[in-house]
Amino acid sequence: MESRLTRIIVKIYLIVFLLYLFAPLFVMVIAAFNDSKFPTVMPWKGWTTRWFEDLWADDRMWGAVGNSILVGLAVVIIAVPIGTLAALLLDSIRGRTRSFLYGLMVAPLLVPGIIIGISTLIFWNRIGVPSGLHLSTVGQCSFICSYVMLMVLARLQRMDRSLEEAALDLGATHLQTLRLIVLPYLRTALLTAAVLAFFQSFENFNTTLFTRGGATTVTIFIASRIRTGVTPEVNALGLVLITITVAAAVIYTIRKKNTAAV
């Protein structure tokens, strides 16, 4: 009896939890089809696809999306190698030096994004580097590196150390061991970290706001629209992004299943 009650409670909890996660997304998606000037579901003024047409024709919006993708890719290219190397370093040392360096690496995650943004701006402007997307990239990297480091380190700590020893014993140099044994082992973690880094960058607002100069990213663009009045065009963009993300996730899962079956 008790186990049945427990199961019911767990089920209810699960439903509430999933509702909490997905209800806002659901409302947002529905609002993208509402023929109203405001992004709401109520009052419902009839079905329309005109917000998608507006979105398609909105060059400024697409320019902002392009900028976000550009910054995101740059962040991946910079943050993944730096975070990985930091993880390799932290994994190979012990004691106080490790605690100190670990604290140093994790600290940016605890610093508010606004402060990272302002600091980045002041520091680089002082030494003569103007604001712009490049500065947004640098600012975002300063904390996204830490995410990458944490993910790679977690994977490294589960690695069977004797694999590295076996490689060395068979005559490999440390560099060969890294290239032939460690990096292939980290492949999944590196891919996941790259995806995470990209999305962290894509959705970043605080740090970007201070460092962007005159350039506009998606988050900045949407925020600026709030002042002039948001239309459901933003919801349409949201639906497009969700569709792309879900599609990518599904393709990834299917491919992973296929390789696992081989």
Add this chain to the structure above:
Amino acid sequence: MSQDIALETVTKKFGDFTAVREVALNIRAGEFFSFLGPSGCGKTTILRMISGFIEPTQGVIRIGGQDMRGIGPNKRPTALIFQNLALFPLMPVWQNVAFGLEVRGVAKAVRRKKAEELLATVELADSAGKMVSDLSGGQRQRVAIARALAVEPQVMLLDEPLSALDLKLRQHMRAELRRIQKRTGVTFVYITHDQGEALTMSDRVAVMSQGVLQQVAVPMDIYNDPATAFVASFVGESNVFAGRVTETEGGTGRIETEAGSFVARLGAGVSRGDQALLFVRPEQMHLGAAAEAALNRIHAPFSHAEFEGNFVNVFCGTDGHKPLMSQTRSDPGVLALTPGAPMTLGFESADGVILPAGELARE
């Protein structure tokens, strides 16, 4: 090609803990040499020092006469077979075997061919393209051996590689390892806590306890002529009697124990008046007429018997004492005895050995 290994009073400390204490021995080129001892006796530490993963705190290790100080594991002429084998899970079998050649810059076609040759010698020719996870325990074992042989080591180091296998496979792999060692002529250094493995495979065995080398000898001498109380109690079964040595003459001595006064061979380092231990193997502890005729006799009540198939273990003694054990060929008469029946056990003086009192192996 193979090379000899010399350990020159090697000591390894981890902080305050001494894992290996002043071990000095020579392993001959082409020899199958085993380190035998319970876990924590320092045998794995010695293996890791020979392979180069850790450096001795004191002392020198020479391979082929060359001082190995400061030479990393990737520069030594050794190949280590890990306890968990440490096969690379993301590579097919042939790439595992060819790894040592790959890092030496050997062309892909050449190393593939070499890997297939080696796999053929360990009877895995048709598994070259498989992943390691698709192989059985015994097959993985042979892949690990092929991978180590690929780098043509002078010395092969094996860290309890058979411990994860089931009994039948383990016995098969013992013969297999011995065959490979004889054919390649490579010096094998084998680490184990299993005396059966050490005694059946090795040319010579080193027994270790708590970081100290107890004895280095051929397997037969380890069993028949143990140098210390630890070796006598760790290798094989023994009846142990504690007492004081009252007479010595030539190679024999008399020891007074709670169970009686016995004459037996004297081991090294025992003098008159010493506290000592007498060891008698169960198969030398006779019953019946042989016991009555023996020089040393013990009277004790029958306790119980264990039927083992080709032989029977007979236990005698009173409650509260460790029972005396005699091993005889299967004899239905022994199994019919009732507990408490009076028995005579006996052994000849040549079949008992008196050794200096010392640490015994835990059971």
